[in-house]
Amino acid sequence: MNSRAPAERRAAFRWFTGVTLRWNDIDIFGHVNNARYYEFFDTTVLGFLHTRDLGIGTERAAMVVAENGCRFHREIVFADRLEMGLRVEHIGTSSARYGLAAFVNDDEEASASGHFVHVFVDQQTKRPKPFPTPVREHLESILVAA
Amino acid sequence: MNSRAPAERRAAFRWFTGVTLRWNDIDIFGHVNNARYYEFFDTTVLGFLHTRDLGIGTERAAMVVAENGCRFHREIVFADRLEMGLRVEHIGTSSARYGLAAFVNDDEEASASGHFVHVFVDQQTKRPKPFPTPVREHLESILVAA
Amino acid sequence: MNSRAPAERRAAFRWFTGVTLRWNDIDIFGHVNNARYYEFFDTTVLGFLHTRDLGIGTERAAMVVAENGCRFHREIVFADRLEMGLRVEHIGTSSARYGLAAFVNDDEEASASGHFVHVFVDQQTKRPKPFPTPVREHLESILVAA
Amino acid sequence: MNSRAPAERRAAFRWFTGVTLRWNDIDIFGHVNNARYYEFFDTTVLGFLHTRDLGIGTERAAMVVAENGCRFHREIVFADRLEMGLRVEHIGTSSARYGLAAFVNDDEEASASGHFVHVFVDQQTKRPKPFPTPVREHLESILVAA
Numbered sequence: 106m107n108s109r110a111p112a113e114r115r116a117a118f119r120w121f122t123g124v125t126l127r128w129n130d131i132d133i134f135g136h137v138n139n140a141r142y143y144e145f146f147d148t149t150v151l152g153f154l155h156t157r158d159l160g161i162g163t164e165r166a167a168m169v170v171a172e173n174g175c176r177f178h179r180e181i182v183f184a185d186r187l188e189m190g191l192r193v194e195h196i197g198t199s200s201a202r203y204g205l206a207a208f209v210n211d212d213e214e215a216s217a218s219g220h221f222v223h224v225f226v227d228q229q230t231k232r233p234k235p236f237p238t239p240v241r242e243h244l245e246s247i248l249v250a251a
Numbered sequence: 252m253n254s255r256a257p258a259e260r261r262a263a264f265r266w267f268t269g270v271t272l273r274w275n276d277i278d279i280f281g282h283v284n285n286a287r288y289y290e291f292f293d294t295t296v297l298g299f300l301h302t303r304d305l306g307i308g309t310e311r312a313a314m315v316v317a318e319n320g321c322r323f324h325r326e327i328v329f330a331d332r333l334e335m336g337l338r339v340e341h342i343g344t345s346s347a348r349y350g351l352a353a354f355v356n357d358d359e360e361a362s363a364s365g366h367f368v369h370v371f372v373d374q375q376t377k378r379p380k381p382f383p384t385p386v387r388e389h390l391e392s393i394l395v396a397a
Numbered sequence: 398m399n400s401r402a403p404a405e406r407r408a409a410f411r412w413f414t415g416v417t418l419r420w421n422d423i424d425i426f427g428h429v430n431n432a433r434y435y436e437f438f439d440t441t442v443l444g445f446l447h448t449r450d451l452g453i454g455t456e457r458a459a460m461v462v463a464e465n466g467c468r469f470h471r472e473i474v475f476a477d478r479l480e481m482g483l484r485v486e487h488i489g490t491s492s493a494r495y496g497l498a499a500f501v502n503d504d505e506e507a508s509a510s511g512h513f514v515h516v517f518v519d520q521q522t523k524r525p526k527p528f529p530t531p532v533r534e535h536l537e538s539i540l541v542a543a
Numbered sequence: 544m545n546s547r548a549p550a551e552r553r554a555a556f557r558w559f560t561g562v563t564l565r566w567n568d569i570d571i572f573g574h575v576n577n578a579r580y581y582e583f584f585d586t587t588v589l590g591f592l593h594t595r596d597l598g599i600g601t602e603r604a605a606m607v608v609a610e611n612g613c614r615f616h617r618e619i620v621f622a623d624r625l626e627m628g629l630r631v632e633h634i635g636t637s638s639a640r641y642g643l644a645a646f647v648n649d650d651e652e653a654s655a656s657g658h659f660v661h662v663f664v665d666q667q668t669k670r671p672k673p674f675p676t677p678v679r680e681h682l683e684s685i686l687v688a689a
Binding site for chain 3 (some may be wrong): 572576577578579581582584585605607608609610611612613614615618666669
């Protein structure tokens with residue numbers, strides 16, 4: 106709601122998905138509770154990954170969140186429509202960093218922006234393992250150089 | 252789960268509160284979903300504020316989150332008991348920064364650590380306003396110099 | 398998933414709204430957790446009420462849930478699209494009963510069906526009060542005789 | 544909040560567990576949102592099942608909700624402590640019906656009461672299968688004849 110960094114714009118993102126708000130996203134202060142933004146972020150990243158059949162979220166492999174964060178520029182209320190923007194900012198051997206933002210109605214400026222760091226892990230050993238080529242290529246398709 | 256920064260210890264925090272896990276905190280990967288940690292953080296900060304009757308969360312005044320973040324060191328599963336640690340790291344005119352951590356069972360090292368920046372706002376104008384003395388004193392009671 | 402009552406069909410409902418699934422709607426069993434259906438139901442009923450400016454959810458008046466329930470016919474997974482159907486089944490002096498159902502993708506048969514009983518209450522006294530005419534008329538617009 | 548059936552008392556239940564409330568359990572009406580009660584119910588039933596190592600929630604077997612419901616007698620607010628009561632009301636070949644209630648602070652009368660019908664299913668085939676003896680015995684340990 107009050108972060109001083111300038112809000113990002115839609116053009117800075119490469120993939121978008123709509124999120125419908127739920128009545129109990131709204132807390133006693135009358136706006137979307139902060140924890141809910143991470144549900145939107147999580148759903149956006151996994152939604153993008155699931156646009157291709159990469160076998161993530163199965164018995165074999167998982168994407169595990171190592172770190173995330175959010176800056177809240179403007180509150181979001183129940184009547185709002187929400188569109189989430191996503192980009193990949195960095196791809197390492199077995200981890201990737203995403204940039205995310207929440208756009209309300211037809212706003213060009215984000216109401217909130219955040220980041221996620223995902224680590225690709227083997228579901229049996231719980232250890233990081235290098236991205237398979239199809240996963241890496243999928244991440245590269247929305248990579249924006251810093 | 253994989254953040255490289257060393258996990259913090261209980262002694263670094265000044266106020267603690269227990270959180271019971273819920274079955275649907277656990278996502279398809281078998282561990283507590285990242286968004287749920289922010290419910291724990293939010294509840295810890297507001298729980299601390301509500302140990303005194305400061306009139307927060309009423310028609311007069313609210314604490315609004317400007318920014319937050321979390322680093323995930325180790326996954327948390329359904330059987331775990333959870334204790335949250337809290338400290339205040341900085342107090343400004345109308346905003347405060349908190350440090351938080353989630354301790355599992357009897358662990359001395361945090362399974363996750365995070366931060367929250369709260370802004371004190373007037374509920375009518377939605378503008379920041381200076382902390383009243385009782386709020387400031389309450390925050391100071393768990394202040395840890397950086 | 399296994400309820401023996403026959404699943405209802407789209408034609409039995411009068412108002413529809415889309416709901417986007419979230420990654421952490423899915424629990425460890427790989428399907429949408431039962432508690433989340435009530436978020437969908439709640440959002441559907443309030444979403445319908447908010448299509449007209451009736452002053453619900455303000456300092457003056459609230460709709461409070463007296464009772465609800467759900468039968469689960471078939472599990473819902475992350476990739477699914479969800480459309481919620483709503484009808485009003487009964488209108489009393491200060492309470493109403495709704496029928497609801499969740500339709501997956503292009504299915505004609507509901508994957509889950511439920512009901513809600515709402516009571517109209519004064520926010521100050523927390524006591525039931527008779528529906529104002531605009532609220533009653535709005536409810537009647539989707540009334541289906543039992 | 545307003546259901547006319549008399550609220551049940553603690554003595555009618557056989558197993559109890561504490562639940563800590565979270566800040567965002569509270570919706571814009573200032574009380575715990577109805578969908579959250581089902582998180583409490585779900586956690587209570589699974590918490591009871593997990594007091595013995597029955598292999599539920601693994602790759603082999605799951606308890607799937609066929610039907611549930613709740614009647615809300617009195618609203619619950621953030622400061623409240625919550626204790627959930629559980630009993631088994633019926634045990635069939637592969638399904639069981641539970642009775643549940645939420646007790647606030649030291650109240651003898653439930654603030655909400657509900658039911659769950661669970662079906663024991665094979666995780667591979669998704670078909671019901673008869674309760675193994677250890678599961679049946681565990682359910683019988685809190686059975687209350689109707």
